[in-house]
Amino acid sequence: MDKNKNTYKLLCIVCPEGCEIEATEIDGEFAFEKGICKRGQDYARQEIINPCRFLTTTVRIKGGVQTMLPVRTSEAISKDKLAEAMQQIASIETTAPIKLGEVICSNVANTGIPLVASKTVAAI
Amino acid sequence: MKKTNCDVAVIGAGPAGLAAAISAYENGARDVILIERDKYLGGILQQCIHNGFGIHVLGEDKTGPEYAEHFIQQVEKLPINCLTETMVLDLSENLTIQASSKQGILHIQPKAVVLAMGCRERTRGAIALPGKRPAGIMTAGTAQRFINCEGYLPGKKILILGSGDIGMIMARRLHLEGAQVQAVVEIMDCIGGLSRNLVQCLQDFDIPLYLRHIITDIRGDKRVEGVDFAPLGDEGQPQLDKKISLDCDTLLLSVGLIPENELSKKAGIQLDKITGGPIVDKNFHTSVPGIFAAGNVAQVFDLVDHVSICGMQAGKSAAEYARGELEHFSESLSKVKAGPGVGTVLPQVLSGPADGPLKFYLRARQVTRKALLQLRNSQNEVVFKKKFRTVRPAEMISVTADNLDCSANEYTFELIGEDNG
Ligand SMILES: Cc1cc2nc3c(=O)[nH]c(=O)nc-3n(C[C@H](O)[C@H](O)[C@H](O)COP(=O)(O)OP(=O)(O)OC[C@H]3O[C@@H](n4cnc5c(N)ncnc54)[C@H](O)[C@@H]3O)c2cc1C
Ligand code: SF4
Numbered sequence: 001m002d003k004n005k006n007t008y009k010l011l012c013i014v015c016p017e018g019c020e021i022e023a024t025e026i027d028g029e030f031a032f033e034k035g036i037c038k039r040g041q042d043y044a045r046q047e048i049i050n051p052c053r054f055l056t057t058t059v060r061i062k063g064g065v066q067t068m069l070p071v072r073t074s075e076a077i078s079k080d081k082l083a084e085a086m087q088q089i090a091s092i093e094t095t096a097p098i099k100l101g102e103v104i105c106s107n108v109a110n111t112g113i114p115l116v117a118s119k120t121v122a123a124i
Numbered sequence: 125m126k127k128t129n130c131d132v133a134v135i136g137a138g139p140a141g142l143a144a145a146i147s148a149y150e151n152g153a154r155d156v157i158l159i160e161r162d163k164y165l166g167g168i169l170q171q172c173i174h175n176g177f178g179i180h181v182l183g184e185d186k187t188g189p190e191y192a193e194h195f196i197q198q199v200e201k202l203p204i205n206c207l208t209e210t211m212v213l214d215l216s217e218n219l220t221i222q223a224s225s226k227q228g229i230l231h232i233q234p235k236a237v238v239l240a241m242g243c244r245e246r247t248r249g250a251i252a253l254p255g256k257r258p259a260g261i262m263t264a265g266t267a268q269r270f271i272n273c274e275g276y277l278p279g280k281k282i283l284i285l286g287s288g289d290i291g292m293i294m295a296r297r298l299h300l301e302g303a304q305v306q307a308v309v310e311i312m313d314c315i316g317g318l319s320r321n322l323v324q325c326l327q328d329f330d331i332p333l334y335l336r337h338i339i340t341d342i343r344g345d346k347r348v349e350g351v352d353f354a355p356l357g358d359e360g361q362p363q364l365d366k367k368i369s370l371d372c373d374t375l376l377l378s379v380g381l382i383p384e385n386e387l388s389k390k391a392g393i394q395l396d397k398i399t400g401g402p403i404v405d406k407n408f409h410t411s412v413p414g415i416f417a418a419g420n421v422a423q424v425f426d427l428v429d430h431v432s433i434c435g436m437q438a439g440k441s442a443a444e445y446a447r448g449e450l451e452h453f454s455e456s457l458s459k460v461k462a463g464p465g466v467g468t469v470l471p472q473v474l475s476g477p478a479d480g481p482l483k484f485y486l487r488a489r490q491v492t493r494k495a496l497l498q499l500r501n502s503q504n505e506v507v508f509k510k511k512f513r514t515v516r517p518a519e520m521i522s523v524t525a526d527n528l529d530c531s532a533n534e535y536t537f538e539l540i541g542e543d544n545g
Binding site: 010013016017051066067068079082083086100119 | 190273274300301318322
């Protein structure tokens with residue numbers, strides 16, 4: 001009958017309480033059990049509509065004191081984009097010197113979000 | 125034999141050592157030497173490329189290398205003498221340091237020492253794993269270094285034993301790099317790490333988690349070919365009829381960390397059997413006057429923020445001791461113990477006058493809902509209490525208690541769940 005009714009179960013990770021949240025979505029509106037705090041509700045809504053994650057990985061770096069450069073997306077990107085982003089990043093190679101925060105790739109997996117260096121790597 | 129004199133020597137340049145060196149200098153020590161066996165400063169943070177560091181101390185969610193660089197830059201701006209590729213081999217009770225460096229053996233005589241050697245991972249020997257001894261078995265941290273620092277994958281089909289944070293983080297890392305992570309196998313009823321990592325490292329990628337299972341065999345001659353594991357029965361015995369066999373070429377161990385205390389033992393420092401680190405007071409002073417201990421060498425921390433805070437306090441205290449402004453605690457002072465429900469407590473000794481609030485770091489023994497933490501004195505009176513909705517062994521508890529009488533009292537922390545209290 002209720003065509004647009006969905007229920008979700010998720011573990012809230014916003015604070016150490018780690019509540020198990022049950023959310024019911026009816027026609028795009030969310031309902032929560034009693035006792036779930038505002039932050040938990042916001043988290044659950046975001047997790048259900050569009051879960052986002054920071055991507056942290058490495059790229060090869062030439063001519064540096066190290067062979068790998070740790071990198072991160074400057075903002076969280078949609079979880080569904082992680083695999084595509086990893087494929088794109090696999091082909092990137094940079095050259096030292098690189099400064100912390102330097103943009104390595106301006107648009108990760110068409111999200112419009114850049115990939116930046118998490119570390120300064122000096123040239124040899 | 126020529127000795128280099130200095131005010132404060134810090135051993136280890138991870139987040140604890142970096143913070144201690146900065147704070148020793150900022151609190152008046154002029155000759156500060158920071159000794160690190162690795163080529164670079166930063167400690168284990170260099171290989172922890174994921175985010176989740178510094179939310180409390182820097183107010184930002186940083187990756188390990190970013191967090192480390194924040195402190196490395198401060199160290200480099202100050203006239204702190206950084207000796208990298210220098211390994212401390214010996215430390216004596218009168219604070220003499222012997223270290224091996226490219227220039228040969230160094231002898232250093234500081235007025236105060238901060239131990240910040242961090243921790244190391246438990247290995248196969250420490251947990252008595254059955255089965256053969258083929259190649260392809262390593263700790264999760266070793267795999268982390270291989271991938272993140274050296275740039276190669278340790279295997280293609282992975283099984284992870286233990287659900288500590290490093291294990292779960294490596295499950296995600298290996299999955300993203302194209303390896304197949306077969307399963308994470310955990311002997312306990314609950315995961316060993318943070319729930320954030322359960323959600324974002326395992327559930328996000330549908331990596332199977334087997335709680336209350338143990339490894340019963342490791343197959344393969346030259347290289348690991350597979351692992352058998354079985355659920356535990358009620359009496360803790362493996363139920364072999366329910367055995368699961370999975371193929372894999374690599375087995376990662378994430379079965380806990382132990383404070384690195386070979387040097388502490390050489391210096392005759394009294395260790396706490398439970399934390400595995402030195403017994404310290406609120407200034408992180410150990411039982412040997414002039415030697416301080418901060419970070420994972422004292423107790424394994426889950427958040428780097430706490431490590432930096434302890435490092436700063438230890439560095440400040442070391443600077444004060446070097447100037448003769450800080451006394452060592454005497455044996456007659458108050459002790460703090462871990463009572464029922466509490467795994468570890470830091471600091472274990474209360475020293476000096478009760479000058480204001482005292483910060484304690486504790487670990488719960490088990491997951492407890494609606495928990496009540498109480499501190500009792502020798503007269504069995506409750507002198508401090510705090511309620512928690514949930515406490516977990518994986519997440520350290522930090523509390524601040526006020527107005528404690530530090531003279532010859534014995535305090536005990538206890539954690540009571542709603543059911544039995
Ligand atoms: C493999 C591994 C992975 C980890 N991953 C995470 C994580 O992902 N997230 C997290 O929050 N925490 C993680 N931790 C916990 C982490 O250790 C702490 O958060 C933090 O880095 C501890 O800081 P520290 O300064 O006490 O120790 P460390 O960072 O370990 O630094 C200790 C330093 O001392 C040096 N040293 C040791 N002995 C000597 C000697 N004799 N002479 C000279 N130098 C010496 C070492 O080379 C090292 O650089 C991890 C720990 C390990 C072991
Ligand atoms: S729902 Fe609220 S209290 Fe529960 S874990 Fe989430 S943020 Fe914490």
